[in-house]
Amino acid sequence: MPDVFSGILGQPKVRDFLRSVVAHGRIGQSYLFTGPAGSNKTLAAYALAQAVICEDGVCGTCDACKRVSRRKHPDVRYFEPEGAGGYLVEQIREIVGDVGLAPIQASSKVYIIDRVDLLGVQAANAFLKTLEEPPANVVFILLGRTQASVLPTIVSRCQVVPFRHIPQSEACGIVCQNSGATPLQAAVAIQACSGSISKAIEFVRSTERFSFRLRVMQVMESLELADDLDVLEFAAELIERAQAPLDLVRKTQEEELAASAEFMAQSAIRQVEARNKRALSAKSAESLRQITAIMRSWLRDVLVVCSMRPELVINQDMAEGIGNAASKTSAPQVVRALSALDETDEAFRYNVSPETCIDVLLYQIREELYGSHSARAAAI
Ligand SMILES: [Zn+2]
Incomplete structure (x- = not known):
């Protein structure tokens, strides 16, 4: 039966893992999703955020779920590096300050922090204490290209969820299946979107x-x-x-x-x-x-x-x-x-x-x- 995790295409192991975590009510507080660009990490992060925020059994259809999937929920915040070389220390301070505030609409909050491989030592230090002991209603989902590229002090405080590289031929098949595109259109779209399957599906549509x-x-x-x-x-x-x-x-x-x-x-x-x-x-x-x-x-x-x-x-x-x-x-x-x-x-x-x-x-x-x-x- 389709659920909020069905959309994590090309990553069956990740899908099974997240389903089982949610089914057993054992959502942790800090995850690190690692995998190459185009491996569907961001989509998976928002699906997990739905599981955290939804008060109706991860329904995927309630107002809160819809807001999360449209990336409009005020309690699901997304961050990416704003500095030329990576995260700015001020940015991390803003996140740390925000973590202490009460949620606006839901009873929990989710922070999706992209490209933590671009989190330098100084910015990471500003973040460690919060990552180690977050308030009970906060979940961090960090995204990075490879585990090796993320500072060990960050990795050791997270549960690491590895995403696989999706081979080109399989990526094409997934885009065709999910968009009705021809194999040629799918291949063209994947290239135009630097390998991202979810963006390629939007592109062909x-x-x-x-x-x-x-x-x-x-x-x-x-x-x-x-x-x-x-x-x-x-x-x-x-x-x-x-x-x-x-x-x-x-x-x-x-x-x-x-x-x-x-x-x-x-x-x-x-x-x-x-x-x-x-x-x-x-x-x-x-x-x-x-x-x-x-x-x-x-x-x-x-x-x-x-x-x-x-x-x-x-x-x-x-x-x-x-x-x-x-x-x-x-x-x-x-x-x-x-x-x-x-x-x-x-x-x-x-x-x-x-x-x-x-x-x-x-x-x-x-x-x-x-x-x-x-x-x-x-x-x-
Ligand atoms: Zn819901």
């Missing part, structure tokens, strides 16, 4: 995301003949389209705040505003990373064609443009273009303006792939 992917790939195809002004225009267009869904998020935030503002103290309103702002910038970084993920997927395909393995192309609907690019460049050049993408992802973390990042990136990719003596120069 959205025609708008699919047309965005198409446009990013068309831009990549056009780079060879693009002049500097074209590149600037491409960058502006991609950013505008990537950020379009944010307007909706901003509007929803404003409406929700307006609806509850008259019952809230000024200080609480400021807190919600600050949290909304952070949520918005996290969403913005995510949408920018989608541009680079799609570019990476396209370049990867160019690379396999350069390496004489065209049968490994994933974006088969774009095979013609990919083959054309491969005929004009070489594997080492594509590898250099790929590393430019990694640098850009890094730059997003440092709050460099997205326009600048994408401009520079497109110039770099053009130069790496086609050099300065490209057909563009010959055409002039």
Whole structure:
């Protein structure tokens, strides 16, 4: 029978473990979920949060359960690093201060703390005492890439739940099953979402995301003949389209705040505003990373064609443009273009303006792939 844990796709052991913990009423207070990006840790964390918050036997359908799964419950808080290099000590102090406060709607509170592998020694020290002796109504779910990358002082205070890497072919099958997508669409979506199955399922359901992917790939195809002004225009267009869904998020935030503002103290309103702002910038970084993920997927395909393995192309609907690019460049050049993408992802973390990042990136990719003596120069 489907339950709140059914959605943790590709992780049967984790699913069984969480079900049994809940069935026996033995939910612990500090968990560390470890696993690579795309292994469904965040989804599992929210499912466990439902089990903590629901007062109706983990029903998945009551108002509280729905709020948790929509990530809107005030007693289920999600944190990710806000500093360029990881968590800021102030951020951890905010969490520690918040832990002592009473829940707002439920009788318990859940803190989902993502990327604890980016928790430095100083920030971790500010957190240890709280993690060791949390108030009785608080559950911590920490998420990290590998157990080895998390500070031992943190690991030793948590129950570690390992998530497996989901192989590409299995991930494709899961996305097809859960979205009705064709295997090709599923493979394309998984690449565009940097391997995340749950994001890939959302992606294939959205025609708008699919047309965005198409446009990013068309831009990549056009780079060879693009002049500097074209590149600037491409960058502006991609950013505008990537950020379009944010307007909706901003509007929803404003409406929700307006609806509850008259019952809230000024200080609480400021807190919600600050949290909304952070949520918005996290969403913005995510949408920018989608541009680079799609570019990476396209370049990867160019690379396999350069390496004489065209049968490994994933974006088969774009095979013609990919083959054309491969005929004009070489594997080492594509590898250099790929590393430019990694640098850009890094730059997003440092709050460099997205326009600048994408401009520079497109110039770099053009130069790496086609050099300065490209057909563009010959055409002039
Ligand atoms: Zn419920």
